[in-house]
Amino acid sequence: MLPASLTLVGAGKMGGAMLAGWLRAGLDPARTVVIDPSPSPEATALCAEHGLALNPASSAPADVLVLAVKPQGLAEAAPGLAPLVGPRTLVLSILAGKTIADLMARLPTDAVVRAMPNLPASVGRGATGAVAGAGVTALQRAQADALLACVGLVEWLEAEALIDALTAVSGSxxxxxxxxxxxxxxxxxxxxxxxxxxxxxxxxxxxxxxxxxxxxxxxxxxxxxxxxxxxxxxxxxxxxxxxxxxxxxxxxxxxxxxxxxxxxxxx
Missing domain, CATH: 1.10.3730.10 (ProC C-terminal domain-like)
Structure with a gap:
């Protein structure tokens, strides 16, 4: 159920770890784009090893847009991200403290999954909580589940209000x-x-x-x-x-x- 195409925005410690897990699970490198204005040497090497497009001049909307930038950088990054969101794009956010409503207000989409992974995801043993917005289809939720499961356990929350408790248990x-x-x-x-x-x-x-x-x-x-x-x-x-x-x-x-x-x- 991995998406056919994916764009990752932010290839830091968590984003890079998740990307490595996705590639091991069979994500198509030819249809994977990484956007990071200051990529780490590890992220640069990973992109080079698998032939991923790193910071291309332009990019078409993908099936899934993964947001893994620092939360305080969302306001500045959002205008540049809007062209990466198409009518069928799922936005999968791992930004702490950024609600589904906040993301929908900044990006042209009503299909948002908010997820909270933890540090052991970097060794494939994470525990991630996720909640789907009202506009997420069954297929999109399955794709999000497949991506998150690549780095460990996934638990789906019935209400976004529970994500603070989940953050306090597994995130911290x-x-x-x-x-x-x-x-x-x-x-x-x-x-x-x-x-x-x-x-x-x-x-x-x-x-x-x-x-x-x-x-x-x-x-x-x-x-x-x-x-x-x-x-x-x-x-x-x-x-x-x-x-x-x-x-x-x-x-x-x-x-x-x-x-x-x-x-x-x-x-």
Missing amino acids: GPAYVFHLVEALAEAGCAAGLPQDMARRLARATVAGAGALLDADPREASQLRRDVTSPGGTTAEALAVLMREDGLTALMREAVAAAARRAGELSG
Whole structure:
């Protein structure tokens, strides 16, 4: 269900990662255009390797126009993007804080999908939330789903209002996990481990637990119980983490703060 033609505007870290995934999945290089006024060496090399048109003098509207520029650059870029939108073009936006209504006001289209990928998309293990505007056809939604699925899990939201909560969970979530590694390593140091060893152990432990979680279809709660012997060391630690003011309460507060800020940024 990949589109026959695609134009990517913005080939930065996220846009470039998604483009690489699309090409691996079979996107036609001959009908793929990349527009980026300051392409990175990696993006330039990727375009050269696959024969993609990079910043052509002109370009016809494609089946899908992907917006991956910085959100604050949309106002300046929008007038130049209008000619790239045809009557059957789907606009797929990964711009944080830019609503479907905002995009429709700036571009001549009523077919907009708003998506929020996260950083692990750069290694093909992303978690992306998406919501389709009222003008998106079934075929366009399927094309958007196919593109987003190239870099990981895709979850479709019933209402755009939910995207702030999704941003707070999966969009910002990798940073929470990275901080968990930092905190675990620091705790290891406090318990007497050498700093470098604690860092390696914390990193490998979290990465390994994530790999196990991905490979085992059982719920995380069941996996937690499986590694917790009654009266053992893990149970003793979990008694701290699972107390009333423990990790669950702290994570709920953190996600609520992130969702609130996402709403403020989207106006």
